[in-house]
Amino acid sequence: MPIQQICTVVEKTWLSHDAVYMVLEAGDMVRQTFRGPGQFVHIKCGSSRLLRRPISVSACMEDSPEDLLSLVFESRGEGTEWLANRAVGDKLDVLGLLGNGFDVDWEGRYLLVGGGIGVPPLRGCAQCAQESDAILGFRSADKTLLIDEFRAECGSVQIATDDGSLGYHGFVDALVRKTLEQDRDYTAVLACGPKPMLKNVAKVAKEFGVPCQVSLEERMACGVGACLGCATPMADGTMKHVCKDGPVFRAEEVDWNA
Numbered sequence: 601m602p603i604q605q606i607c608t609v610v611e612k613t614w615l616s617h618d619a620v621y622m623v624l625e626a627g628d629m630v631r632q633t634f635r636g637p638g639q640f641v642h643i644k645c646g647s648s649r650l651l652r653r654p655i656s657v658s659a660c661m662e663d664s665p666e667d668l669l670s671l672v673f674e675s676r677g678e679g680t681e682w683l684a685n686r687a688v689g690d691k692l693d694v695l696g697l698l699g700n701g702f703d704v705d706w707e708g709r710y711l712l713v714g715g716g717i718g719v720p721p722l723r724g725c726a727q728c729a730q731e732s733d734a735i736l737g738f739r740s741a742d743k744t745l746l747i748d749e750f751r752a753e754c755g756s757v758q759i760a761t762d763d764g765s766l767g768y769h770g771f772v773d774a775l776v777r778k779t780l781e782q783d784r785d786y787t788a789v790l791a792c793g794p795k796p797m798l799k800n801v802a803k804v805a806k807e808f809g810v811p812c813q814v815s816l817e818e819r820m821a822c823g824v825g826a827c828l829g830c831a832t833p834m835a836d837g838t839m840k841h842v843c844k845d846g847p848v849f850r851a852e853e854v855d856w857n858a
């Protein structure tokens with residue numbers, strides 16, 4: 601059961617002109633509701649905004665006196681702009697931890713594939729597995745996030761940028777292909793990013809016979825499975841709630857043509 605908690609902002613840093621890194625003290629939320637990296641929190645962004653905003657947990661830890669959650673988010677619209685303007689010491693009304701995260705085994709070996717703001721949630725996967733390699737894609741060099749943290753936590757890190765300003769010039773799925781051509785001995789590919797990227801990564805993983813899990817994004821209302829705000833079509837013709845059944849799904853469950 602998710603819990604509602606008044607959390608204190610204990611750290612806040614701008615990572616780029618529109619991306620914020622924020623650490624929250626979250627009572628015993630991690631101890632009570634952690635089910636795997638890739639879960640998210642639903643944050644009330646100001647008293648005038650009725651709907652909360654979903655933000656993935658980038659990393660979290662049980663701590664004393666309070667558990668800690670780190671988030672990375674882009675200021676895109678009203679809600680996230682309000683959130684980006686909070687300062688250390690401010691309080692936030694947070695519902696969490698929500699959804700099902702990635703299925704990660706400490707003993708496993710994972711290929712983490714992130715695109716843009718989909719990169720931060722994979723940090724938790726790197727911390728939950730003994731061995732992982734990362735492929736991180738960004739629009740350009742000035743949009744990169746958490747590269748040093750992934751370098752510290754993964755065996756290898758490859759970077760791709762859309763404009764070629766850093767690392768490989770192109771999309772992450774091309775690097776996934778090159779990597780799996782040389783070594784397909786991964787427990788799974790874990791991917792988070794825009795849906796077209798996830799579709800391409802899932803296709804390459806399938807071609808090489810490596811299981812793939814993807815984290816989907818849908819606009820959300822309640823965040824707990826009580827409305828139809830986040831319903832998404834599945835390959836078997838059913839609809840699933842991204843908030844409650846996901847946001848992480850096995851790639852073969854998803855209807856990629858919807």
Ligand SMILES: Cc1cc2nc3c(=O)[nH]c(=O)nc-3n(C[C@H](O)[C@H](O)[C@H](O)COP(=O)(O)OP(=O)(O)OC[C@H]3O[C@@H](n4cnc5c(N)ncnc54)[C@H](O)[C@@H]3O)c2cc1C
Pocket residue numbers: 640653654655656657672673674675676677678679680681717720721816817818819820847
């Ligand atoms: C499970 C989940 C996890 C997420 N994790 C993160 C995260 O870790 N960091 C982060 O920066 N963002 C994340 N998002 C996206 C984030 O929730 C939206 O950017 C935010 O709700 C926008 O609210 P707003 O009021 O600022 O903007 P709005 O004024 O509501 O919209 C501004 C812009 O954001 C787009 N947008 C709104 N909602 C979404 C959405 N759900 N997905 C994609 N685009 C959206 C709109 O189309 C519009 O272009 C996540 C979304 C989901 C569903």
Ligand code: FES
Pocket residue numbers: 819820821822823824825826827828829830831841842843844
């Ligand atoms: S947002 Fe209400 S069911 Fe998912």
